[in-house]
Amino acid sequence: MVSKVPTVYDVAERAGVSIATVSRVLRTPDAVRPVTRERVLGAVTELGYVPSGSARGLAERRTGVLGLYFPGFDALDEAAEFTVFTDDDDGAAGDEFSIVHEAAPPEDAGAATLFLDEVLRGAELEAWRRGFVLMVGVGRGDPATSVARDMAGRVDGLVVLANSVPDDVLERLSARIPIVVLAGPRRGDSNDHVTVSNAQGMAALTRHVLEQTGGRVPSYLAGPVDSPDGAQRWQGFQRAIAEAGLDLADVPVLRGDFSRAAGRRIGDELVRSGLPPALMSSNDQMALGVLDAFAAAGVRVPQDVVVTGFDGIDAAARSHPRLTTVRQPMTELGRAAIEVMARRLDEPDAPPMSVRLPVEVVLRDSSVRRG
Template sequence: MPKPPTVYDVAAHAGVSIATVSRVIRDPDAVKATTRERVLQSIDALGYVPSASARGLANRRTGVIGLFFPRHDDSGLGEPTVTEQSTVSTIHEQDEQPDNDNLYYDEVLRGAELEASRRGFALMVASATGGELEQLVMDMAGRVDGMAVLAGTVPGEMLERVARHIPVVVLGGDGADDRFDHVHANNGPGMRALAEHVLASGAQSFAYIAGPEGVADDEERFGAFSQVVGDRLVEFLRGDFTRSGGRKAAARVTSDPDAIVCANDQTALGVLDVIQHQSRKPLVTGFDGIAAGRHSTPTLTTVHQPMAELGRAAVYAIAQRIEHPDAPRRTLTLPVTVVVRESAP
């Protein structure tokens, strides 16, 4: 078997230094287009495959970026069902099925994957809660070049320990903690504009369905909402950010409000499921801008935040911190848009 080509072979074939070859592999946008194309042609002609372990030994990097999310509620999941016989089942949309998906995370993950791939990184995704949190966070920190963590998921003291060794970017929240780079959407102003729109639509009494306690983005949204509506808030309930959780919360609303404002779109879609059977239908709003809101009945008024761009921006911030470890801490704030649809015209 012939000896596999090395980075030295590629450099010689392209007529460049091995450092240039390394930059093309690790950060292609940092290399002039004509040089980059020549190196890529040499890589293709020689059949060169970069060694992740060799790159790690050479520059103390793994070529991997970590993305840490909170674990979804898995209480509805049992042991996997394994059968050799094909089966077909039918369910009705309103049946109470485990509702563990989170379309916000899906979009953030998609953006992070795209940006990581564009910059030559692999993406490692993990989630944990409770007693296993510290072990999993520290384990991931030892395997990646940088880590993006959803705000409120990991205690600040633990993140400080991680940040002594690798870049840490906090995703979401209000960006007030300047110990880490921060990427978030404009939650407060977005919710404020939405609340003002609903007030202008004639609503005089409001119920608010929040998510679980301690979620930084939700707290920022509720704070802005409260400033606008004041004592017009007549009922506050908690959900779990899922559609089924929204249905359960809507069933507990007792105040007959003019409007139900929800912490996210999936909760709002659950509310719409419930109120369609009521004679008096309050205005309903969400927050996120997931695609399902465009197809609900009625279509959902919401605040659209650039979820995929949040993922991309988190990876970008990590890559910048890797290249410029001593630069001042940065907060990237992405714009949001109020989208008016049928549920709160």
């Protein structure tokens, strides 16, 4: 027999407080005096009370849920078959484990995956801290925007990665709910934007490389042409080259897909065709691939060629040599997106916000020539 489900009124009566106080304890506990908070939480535990999201949403005209939408970078058809077995299934001996002889290390996670993992961690942390639930949606292939549209009907606001949703779709969604765009500059829209100082960081790093190479023209390893971050980093590189009085037309520009495998391929090509004084990569993953290729060919870094990256992923601090990079605050980017969304929900008529987080130029062995 199902017992009576306790309500917020039952909790308030048991704790001797108003239902508004119960709501504050559950949503923003730090805003309530410790003694009162403990009394309310004790009543919640004793009664087994579970807040009703739908009831709260009707009262506040909010769901208490924020959305985070990412494009899908892994192909669904590449996923291996997966079967779930229960303890009752009769399986042959050995079904519960396998032994694999691995001749070579597996490919590292893609650059986009590493970036999004950190952004997601920050967004989830800030959403939890502010009393929101975070809904994460991943779109794959042409129907990807349908995921964003479905999410828009279930959340109070939606955070999207720049260029992951077509502009016309984004415009329609922003007419319904607040939108925060991550990692992309404003392009005539009225959404809130959160990005990092890509151009400023790359310009500072380029000046350092020119100092280390005596002003000799470096090669530049660019990413995909549709990357907003990549475009900003290229702008910073151009600025520093012009400031140094060098001709941009003399800069060899290579292009990859932000993956470590692309960096290895380009590193192999440079070994065969001739090394530049420096190779500046627009992300860490490609720079690490270049280091792999150079190490296999006996190329000395930084003595023979300076190598730098951008992003500040953990692997860059453990490479041989350790990779000079620009560290962007990926976790803080996710936190800032949720903070901006929370402000927008509290002040829906405020002017659009553009937040730009600072970066750090991290000098390591791959670029610092000593003696």
